[in-house]
Each structure stands twice: as structure tokens, then as C-alpha cells.
Amino acid sequence: MRKSPYELLKWLDSKPRIQEVRTLAKKLGVRLKRTMKKRDIIKKLRTALKERLKAEEARSSATSVLESSAGNAVREYPKQPRLPESYNKDKLVLLPVNPNWIYAYWDFSRKTRESVQKKAGNVRFVIRLHDVTYVIFNGFNAHRSFEADVDLDWGNYYFQVPNPNADYLCQLGYIENGRFVPLLASNVVRTPPISPSDKKEEIWIKISKGKRYSKTSEGMVEKPVERAVGSSQWPNVGPVVEASGGGAFIWRMVREGRSGGTL
Numbered sequence: 001m002r003k004s005p006y007e008l009l010k011w012l013d014s015k016p017r018i019q020e021v022r023t024l025a026k027k028l029g030v031r032l033k034r035t036m037k038k039r040d041i042i043k044k045l046r047t048a049l050k051e052r053l054k055a056e057e058a059r060s061s062a063t064s065v066l067e068s069s070a071g072n073a074v075r076e077y078p079k080q081p082r083l084p085e086s087y088n089k090d091k092l093v094l095l096p097v098n099p100n101w102i103y104a105y106w107d108f109s110r111k112t113r114e115s116v117q118k119k120a121g122n123v124r125f126v127i128r129l130h131d132v133t134y135v136i137f138n139g140f141n142a143h144r145s146f147e148a149d150v151d152l153d154w155g156n157y158y159f160q161v162p163n164p165n166a167d168y169l170c171q172l173g174y175i176e177n178g179r180f181v182p183l184l185a186s187n188v189v190r191t192p193p194i195s196p197s198d199k200k201e202e203i204w205i206k207i208s209k210g211k212r213y214s215k216t217s218e219g220m221v222e223k224p225v226e227r228a229v230g231s232s233q234w235p236n237v238g239p240v241v242e243a244s245g246g247g248a249f250i251w252r253m254v255r256e257g258r259s260g261g262t263l
Contacts, residue, residue: 092184099164
């Protein structure tokens with residue numbers, strides 16, 4: 001049975017014979033001189049065994065650190081839980097995507113889901129989007145409405161709308177006996193404009209202080225200079241090659257002497 005460096009150090013204290021000490025030195029690969037005495041051999045063996053003991057302790061410590069790190073990694077990066085399929089709340093939410101697209105998503109409580117399941121197969125489930133720009137919606141006064149058949153298990157739907165910068169509201173329900181029965185109503189959203197904003201207010205944030213402030217926009221830093229072509233203030237860049245309009249054509253003929261007109 002192989003003994004550890006610690007056990008061999010204890011064995012050296014048991015006053016072994018010189019032949020046994022030399023045999024141990026040979027097994028450990030410790031070089032000895034023929035003329036060395038027993039106490040010198042034991043001293044050299046102790047030095048070699050202590051070095052081996054330190055090396056084993058260092059390896060054991062490194063292994064412990066790796067195992068501890070692996071354990072911490074597992075605890076630090078747990079397996080991500082899956083999102084629930086439903087939060088059991090009645091909810092219909094609209095979100096503007098861009099000037100011409102709106103996203104709707106919905107969820108049901110247990111009570112609403114049970115009532116919906118009873119209607120399944122007997123009614124047609126639809127989602128309606130209403131243009132309610134500048135009106136207080138009462139269910140019938142929308143500027144225009146868009147309707148689509150949906151499967152309630154989808155949980156979401158995209159609408160393409162014609163008007164940017166408009167207010168929209170959504171209803172989710174079913175049609176029974178030719179009558180629309182709403183189940184959920186959404187928030188009102190406004191699609192963004194399709195042109196640059198006409199606001200002249202700039203919003204700034206001072207990062208060092210975390211304060212937000214606004215100021216009137218100064219416009220372009222280098223403003224272009226507008227002058228009429230042919231005016232005395234415009235630099236002479238040579239003859240005009242291209243011209244548009246009948247007046248410009250007559251003016252060019254007069255300058256070239258091909259017209260009987262006078263200046």
C-alpha cells in the first residue's frame with residue numbers, strides 16, 4: 001500500500017535501519033552518496049518529503065477552489081424559468097409599432113376563459129380596431145373600424161392602419177346572432193406621424209447632475225444662404241447650360257442674338 005508523505009515522515013521518526021532508509025530514498029528518486037551517514041540520509045529524505053507534502057496540499061487547494069467555483073457557477077447562473085402561458089388576468093393591450101402598424105395582445109382570467117370555452121364552436125371570435133381620433137368613443141362613433149377573425153389562443157394580432165398620427169382603440173369579442181359582444185377593451189394609442197416633427201423644443205440631460213431640461217431649438221448651426229440665380233450677389237460660375245420654363249428659354253435666345261426682342 002502506498003503511503004503519503006505525511007506517513008513517511010512519521011515513519012522516519014521510528015528509527016528505521018539504514019538499509020530501509022536507502023531503499024526509501026531509491027523509491028523516491030532521491031540521490032545519495034555511498035559515504036553518506038544515516039542521519040544525513042534521513043535529513044535529505046525529510047526535505048524531499050516536505051516538498052512533496054507542500055505540492056500535494058497546493059493541488060488539493062486548487063481542486064477545492066475549482067469545485068467551489070463550479071458550485072458557485074451553478075448557483076450564480078441557474079436555469080432560466082419559462083414564462084407562464086397565462087397570467088390569469090383580463091387584459092387587452094395596444095402598442096404602436098410605427099406610423100402604419102399597431103400590435104395587440106391579450107390575456108384572460110380563469111372566469112373569462114371558462115365562459116369563452118363554452119362559446120367555442122357556436123360563435124365567431126373577432127378583434128375590432130377603431131379610429132377614435134378626437135372623439136370620445138361610445139362604441140358606435142368611430143371614424144372607421146377594422147375587423148379580423150382570430151383564434152383566441154393566438155394571444156396577439158397585428159393591424160395595418162392607413163392613418164399615421166391617429167388615435168386607435170381595440171375591442172376583442174365574438175359575434176352571436178349578428179350582434180357583436182365585446183369581452184375586452186384596450187387602451188387608446190396614437191400612431192407616430194410619418195413626417196418630421198414640427199416641435200421646436202429640444203430635451204437635454206446633464207449627465208453629471210442627472211437633470212433634465214428643455215430649450216428652444218436654434219435650428220441648423222450653418223444656415224444655407226438663398227439667392228436667386230442670376231442676381232448680382234451670386235458668383236459668376238459660367239454660362240447656364242440647363243434652364244426650365246418658357247421664360248428662361250426666351251431669355252437665352254435673346255442673349256444669343258437669335259430673337260428680335262430688345263432688352
